Amino acid sequence: MDFLEMMRQRKSCRSFDPEKQVSREDLLKIVEAGRLSPSGCNSQPWKFIVIDSAEAKEKLCDAIVVENGATGAPWRHQVSAFIILVEQEAKVMPLVLKHYQDSQRFAPGDIGAACMNMCHEAFTLGLGTCMIGVIDQEKMEKYFGIPHGCEARVVLAVGYAADNSPVKKIRKPLEEVCCFNEWA
């Protein structure tokens, strides 16, 4: 399948089959797609925590519940495995530090790219994914020993989709997001 066709077909999955478990072998292929990702100054400012034990999954499901019991993932208990993408301090070139005064300038984008690549690899393995961004950072530190100051940027849910019916992808039209040679 060509890449654009994959982009058209892939979609976030919010309905997982709780009976079908993802193998460690597949999870490691997904992690590999993240590990190989490019990053600003090749800083690789990430750590990937694979959550696949029953106990750790229970904690993870709680760590994505925030104020007043709100969550972006009400379907979280169906999920076979999660991968926490934690931002680490980026070692960048002096030019970057001098210009932005911020070693982490590129890190969120780098992690976004790594997470996207994980989604693509999962798709090729026949697995569904959903990126979860609403995260209780204190619970993350407490449950998983993430050092204070290292932020969990995104949690990737991974599993077999319960429902493979096509979803219409809703995107802004080309004219709204693209222009040539100047802002328009």
Place this chain on the structure above:
Amino acid sequence: MDFLEMMRQRKSCRSFDPEKQVSREDLLKIVEAGRLSPSGCNSQPWKFIVIDSAEAKEKLCDAIVVENGATGAPWRHQVSAFIILVEQEAKVMPLVLKHYQDSQRFAPGDIGAACMNMCHEAFTLGLGTCMIGVIDQEKMEKYFGIPHGCEARVVLAVGYAADNSPVKKIRKPLEEVCCFNEWA
């Protein structure tokens, strides 16, 4: 080619053939890979400015030169086209705003993912890409009419590689970036 194999083979390109121009048709396929990308709350917080006229390219080459004439892209004059990825205000769910008090929490990661997808599509078209992050925001506003406050997150250089010799990809080993069920 399977996705992991593409991840192994792709690399940033820093040596472009200045004689070979990328077609608008190919540039639009690359933009399409960005347009179709997922984003937090499907906010699509981006605008893609394709820079392919001689005049605009000249300005772009100056806009990625910062203090004291420093640049991350000394090879920029060889490049056939650029795509500026500009961050726009993200409309996110109330849950996200309440938790992070920041509508842009996910936007840099979303743009990182969109840019990664553009690189993959370019790769499948036989084109080389390099993400450029050191950008003079004031020049961007002045040259291209980008509204003040909308940040140019990344400039993607696109062209035919002058040198296709394999580069060894240097990445941290798996054990350093991956752990299971707790931080290690």
